[in-house]
Amino acid sequence: MDQKPQAVAEDPAKLAEFQARIDRGESIEPKDWMPERYRRQLTRMMSQHAHSEVVGMLPEGNWITRAPSLRRKMSLIAKVQDEAGHGLYIYCGAETLGVDRADLIDQLLDGRAKYSSIFNYPTLSWADMGVIGWLVDGAAIVNQTVLAKASYGPYARAMIRICKEENFHKRQGYEIVATLANGTPAQKAMVQDAVNRWWWPSLMMFGPSDTDSPNSAELLRWKVKHKTNDELRQRFVNLTVPQAAAVDLTLPDPDLRYDEATKNWEFGAIDWAEFHEVIRGNGPCNRERLEARRAAHENGRWVRDAAAAYAAKHGAASATNAA
Numbered sequence: 658m659d660q661k662p663q664a665v666a667e668d669p670a671k672l673a674e675f676q677a678r679i680d681r682g683e684s685i686e687p688k689d690w691m692p693e694r695y696r697r698q699l700t701r702m703m704s705q706h707a708h709s710e711v712v713g714m715l716p717e718g719n720w721i722t723r724a725p726s727l728r729r730k731m732s733l734i735a736k737v738q739d740e741a742g743h744g745l746y747i748y749c750g751a752e753t754l755g756v757d758r759a760d761l762i763d764q765l766l767d768g769r770a771k772y773s774s775i776f777n778y779p780t781l782s783w784a785d786m787g788v789i790g791w792l793v794d795g796a797a798i799v800n801q802t803v804l805a806k807a808s809y810g811p812y813a814r815a816m817i818r819i820c821k822e823e824n825f826h827k828r829q830g831y832e833i834v835a836t837l838a839n840g841t842p843a844q845k846a847m848v849q850d851a852v853n854r855w856w857w858p859s860l861m862m863f864g865p866s867d868t869d870s871p872n873s874a875e876l877l878r879w880k881v882k883h884k885t886n887d888e889l890r891q892r893f894v895n896l897t898v899p900q901a902a903a904v905d906l907t908l909p910d911p912d913l914r915y916d917e918a919t920k921n922w923e924f925g926a927i928d929w930a931e932f933h934e935v936i937r938g939n940g941p942c943n944r945e946r947l948e949a950r951r952a953a954h955e956n957g958r959w960v961r962d963a964a965a966a967y968a969a970k971h972g973a974a975s976a977t978n979a980a
């Protein structure tokens with residue numbers, strides 16, 4: 658995204674006061690003074706997050722017409738609709754930083770902005786709907802529960818509501834997984850295959866390892882992040898291993914083992930070359946996802962135009978009535 662670090666000379670006294678507010682655990686609100694770099698980091702993170710929610714509708718939206726029952730279809734529609742809502746809350750939150758949502762969306766559509774790597778993988782079977790809810794929303798909850806304490810008020814408040822909805826998403830996913838895992842041998846094989854494909858990309862959602870995460874130190878100092886990428890990834894693995902065992906599914910990692918000393922599930926090496934390829938735009942579905950978003954944006958143009966015309970007319974009418 659076009660938010661690269663640039664040196665902005667800040668008043669040292671204001672900077673010190675800002676850091677003191679952060680250190681006291683105060684919430685930073687839109688009209689408060691903030692360093693330009695804080696504003697840019699928040700804009701980068703929140704816009705990427707909003708884009709991820711909206712692009713994240715595509716892999717699951719793909720299965721709405723093929724849900725195996727009315728109940729499953731209703732849940733999936735509700736979930737995908739929730740993701741649209743999450744995108745809207747976070748775009749609204751990002752706008753409090755003084756950016757225009759239309760510009761952020763342009764950055765997504767012309768390929769300048771990032772969105773979560775996870776949504777560049779294909780959804781090949783119905784079991785993927787269960788596994789996305791369980792693993793992808795599960796990973797998102799681990800990350801977002803901590804972001805709900807982020808120092809920027811509008812972001813933290815959006816996360817509180819979003820996490821409540823993500824919990825429903827995770828449950829609906831795990832229920833699908835448990836049903837298939839207890840089903841016929843073919844259903845069990847289908848869900849195991851989905852777990853095998855989604856496990857490693859889910860671990861990549863937490864971002865590069867701490868030794869290779871250029872933004873973490875600053876975000877931790879400003880208490881946007883409260884935990885590092887590796888700490889959150891470890892927490893997710895620790896929570897998920899017993900959930901897999903409970904439904905008799907295996908995780909595709911021969912190095913997975915419990916360490917009594919640390920009380921952590923140690924896991925094998927992540928393929929960072931794959932992660933970097935995906936975030937460079939070369940994942941299995943990057944092109945398809947952006948094309949689908951561009952088409953949706955173009956097809957929605959008449960709605961935006963109609964809303965703008967209505968607002969202009971309505972605004973003109975209220976101005977006349979008030980006069």
Ligand code: BYC
Nearest residue numbers: 706709710713772773774797861862863864870871872873
């Ligand atoms: N994918 O310095 P780092 C959902 C980038 S949607 C792509 O560690 P940071 C859901 C990173 O942006 C949930 N890019 O960065 C929706 C940076 O690049 P730039 C989405 C990634 O910010 C529908 C570079 O790598 N959640 O739940 O300290 C259906 C270096 O990284 C990724 C969020 O967006 C990635 N996975 O930490 C179902 C959470 N990881 O910008 C579910 C909000 C890293 O410098 N974001 N990069 O060019 C965050 O918590 C943090 O931004 C991250 C990265 C942990 C993702």
